[in-house]
Amino acid sequence: MSAELPPQIQNQLAQLQQLQQQAQAVMTQKAQIEGLIRETEAALKELEKSSDDAVIYKNVGELLFRAEKAKLTEELKERKDMMDLRLKTMAKQEERIQSRFAQLQEQLKIALGQMPPKGG
Amino acid sequence: MAAYQQYQAEAEAIARQIGLTQLTAEGLDRAVTAVDALEKAEEGQEMLVPIGSGSFIHGKLASKEKVVLNIGAGVSIEKTAAEARESLKERRAEVAEGSKRLNEVLSKIDMEMQKLQAQLAKLEQQPGERSEGVV
Numbered sequence: 001m002s003a004e005l006p007p008q009i010q011n012q013l014a015q016l017q018q019l020q021q022q023a024q025a026v027m028t029q030k031a032q033i034e035g036l037i038r039e040t041e042a043a044l045k046e047l048e049k050s051s052d053d054a055v056i057y058k059n060v061g062e063l064l065f066r067a068e069k070a071k072l073t074e075e076l077k078e079r080k081d082m083m084d085l086r087l088k089t090m091a092k093q094e095e096r097i098q099s100r101f102a103q104l105q106e107q108l109k110i111a112l113g114q115m116p117p118k119g120g
Numbered sequence: 121m122a123a124y125q126q127y128q129a130e131a132e133a134i135a136r137q138i139g140l141t142q143l144t145a146e147g148l149d150r151a152v153t154a155v156d157a158l159e160k161a162e163e164g165q166e167m168l169v170p171i172g173s174g175s176f177i178h179g180k181l182a183s184k185e186k187v188v189l190n191i192g193a194g195v196s197i198e199k200t201a202a203e204a205r206e207s208l209k210e211r212r213a214e215v216a217e218g219s220k221r222l223n224e225v226l227s228k229i230d231m232e233m234q235k236l237q238a239q240l241a242k243l244e245q246q247p248g249e250r251s252e253g254v255v
Contacts, residue, residue, distance in 0.1 A: 036193075039192040039193050040192070040193040042191070042192055042193075043191045043192045043193035043195045044193075046191040046192075046195075046197065047191075047195065047197070050197055054197060054198065055186075055188075055197070055198035056195065056196070056197050056198070057188060057195070057196040057197070057198075058194060058195060058196075059190070059194040059195065059196060060194075064188065064196055067195075072195060076193055076195070079193070
């Protein structure tokens with residue numbers, strides 16, 4: 001079917017497909033970050049519940065190193081802040097892609113509407 | 121056809137998630153069994169410590185009261201055996217609930233796919249309007 005379409009429309013269709021792939025990739029990344037944020041929040045909650053003299057370890061590869069609760073809590077909070085920021089950036093990126101997608105879709109609709117009807 | 125493919129991709133993704141959930145559940149069950157076994161064990165008892173790939177090193181049980189639990193985000197916390205058991209069982213229940221929800225979603229998608237399949241089969245049977253290569 002695409003062989004019958006003018007090159008400009010074929011190009012727009014390809015762009016649309018590319019945008020769709022980009023949107024998918026951003027959505028996957030966003031879901032991953034959201035998962036990590038949830039995990040960090042749960043860990044922070046668990047740390048909060050523990051007593052101040054609780055024995056805490058930080059996982060480094062397969063090893064567990066003894067860590068201070070306060071220091072580790074601070075580290076997790078910083079990590080969460082960074083992930084929150086990344087999530088915002090990704091959301092903006094997703095918005096931009098979606099708006100470009102809608103714009104292109106509209107252009108394509110108009111272009112397809114202006115095409116002469118198929119003879120037959 | 122596009123909707124069918126979309127459902128199929130979603131169903132595959134959910135089936136993968138269910139598989140992962142199953143692995144997590146099995147891991148949690150193994151951990152609960154190990155914590156339960158601590159009750160009957162004795163401190164100083166000889167044991168084998170897994171180091172991966174079905175390999176072990178010799179060790180002795182230093183404490184039957186303390187268990188170190190992973191709480192996510194690269195953090196582990198020491199708990200009493202009883203606290204650890206409770207925490208692991210809570211997580212097991214959460215995983216079971218998640219798995220149940222995923223199975224429900226999968227059933228719904230499966231039903232939608234069956235409906236679409238029936239519609240496509242009907243279209244194929246209509247004379248003069250055969251859509252080749254459907255499903």
